[in-house]
Amino acid sequence: MSETRDALLAFGVCFAILYGFSCFNKSSQESAPEAPVEQCVVAEEAPKLSRHDALQLDPRIHINNENITGSINLKGARIDDLSLTKYKKTTAPDSSGVEIFSPSENLCYASVTWRSGGGEDKIELPSESTVWTVVAGGASELTPSTPVELTWTNASGLTFSRTFTLDNDYLISIHDKITNKTGADIKIAPSCEIIRDTSEQKGGTSVHEGGIGYFDEDLEEIRFEKLKKGKRLDVSASDGWCGFTDKYWLTSFVIKSPSKVSIFGKDMQHCCVNGSLAIVKNGAELEVINKLFAGAKVLKCLDSYRQTQAIKKFDLAVDFGWLYFATKPLFYVLQFLHSSLGNLALAILVLTILSKLLLFPMASASQRSMMKLKDLQPKIALLKQRYSNDKLKLQEELLALYKKEKINPMSGFLPLLIQMPIFFCLYKVFSINIEMRHAPLGFWISDLSAPDPTSLFNLFGLIPWTVPSFLQIGVLPLLMGGTMILQQRFSPQPADPAQAKMMYIMPLVFLFMFSSFPAGLVLYWMISNILSIFQQIYINKTITHTNKSKA
DSSP states (O other): OHHHHHHHHHHHHHHHHHHHGGGOOOOOOOBOOSSOSSOOOOOOOOOOOOHHHHHHHSOEEEEEOSSEEEEEETBTTEEEEEEEEEEESSSSTTOOEEEEEBSBTBOEEEEEEEEEOOGGGOOOOOOTTOBOEEOTTOOSEEBTTBOEEEEEEOTTSEEEEEEEEEOSSSEEEEEEEEEEOSSSOEEEEEEEEEEEEOTTOOOOOSSOOEEEEEETTEEEEEEHHHHHTTOBEEEEESSEEEEEEOSSEEEEEEEOSOEEEEEEESSEEEEEEEEOOEEEOTTOEEEEEEEEEEEEOOHHHHHHHHHHSOOTTGGGGSOOOTTHHHHHHHHHHHHHHHHHHSOHHHHHHHHHHHHHHHHHHHHHHHHHHHHHHHHTHHHHHHHHHHTTTOHHHHHHHHHHHHHHHTOOTTTTTHHHHHHHHHHHHHHHHHHHOTTTTTOOOBTTBOOTTSOOOOOGGGTTTTSOOOOOGGGOOOHHHHHHHHHHHHHHHHSOOOSSHHHHHHHHHHHHHHHHHHTTSOHHHHHHHHHHHHHHHHHHHHHHHHHHHHHHHHO
């Protein structure tokens, strides 16, 4: 039957969308040329030490503001120790801050080095093994109010002065001044590099994690899984930014001059920004400023840098997905509700109410159409009997009847299909919203950005058994499934038996799929179901009242 076929199609679409969209990602534009555009200076990998030993190995300058803490290694003048003060590794009260840069385990650091023009212009330049000196009388700690100045001079009379400045958030400026007193003109160029150990990096998330950059007018992405397989990204750009991104964190250099960028590596990933060669005449100076972002992807902060630092499309470091135009406004709505109400769970409740109010006219029309369709069953049965041997004529008569009565035969699935775009956006918002990370709901939910940690199959922790991920069905998904069943009890039942059976199966399908979704999203859907129940009760009463008035 046509109704059955349409119902199966709609059900299949819903199932495919819900099952597959947790893995969808914006397509990345990746390339794998035989040779790089320009070879980066790759540092030799040092033996791994404990964090404590690594920090004691070389002299350092402390870094501190209200958001980050760490140090600059004077050997190489590189930033290899940086932790976030406001974001912890776990929900445990004594958890340490998230490490953005590390000198030891999970090695990750950023540095600015220099390369010469080669040939007769080959000169001694500061390298990863160069030990810089703090300028006499200068600050011994990098803070927003105290920049730090380092210096190094080679045997030929070429002096490098490097000044680090820090803002109140996550931006570090590296100001290099080269003074040439060698007696000859030289050619040199800066090379900015972020090196990261991804040997323990786990992939497979629905949010992009890997190399990322915005080059002139194009966003480029290459996932860690692709890099480990030998893929690389090579581009030329004069404006933008590039680096490595995780779900919530970003390390990125800002590009403000013609540069060649390469992102490559297997277990040790490299993001290199090679600037153009410049001629420094004898007795002259060259000044270059590079800016490094290293911290949390707080959208308000990224948007601020886009304005104050003229960093193009810096908000794209947050993976809004291909519904960017809708996801970002929804992100800000949830953020506004959270800041206004002071509670994220309450903000989700209000957001759910707002979405239900927005969709109420469509839902109401759909429910009324379903009830009309049920009343038309005697006429439909008569048509099926009359044209049992002429399927084409039967379809024509049914369509004419639906048109006359202003009925949509797919009205039972219409509310669900309408909610899909909103659901896509909410999934992204709940997945990328750093305010959702480690935000507690209360009771057993300590992190709204993670799935419910309990499971029915180990009696919610009473049995000491590690449940496989596909059986990790917690209390919140069970409550959500219960509200779906209850919602069906109050909703008009589909006239077609096949549709009715599929509607009965849907709570079970949703239960298994939602068990792996963020708890915040499951909470949203559960509240939406509860509101739908009250909405249906209201619609039923109004229809009953209308029918009585007509009678």
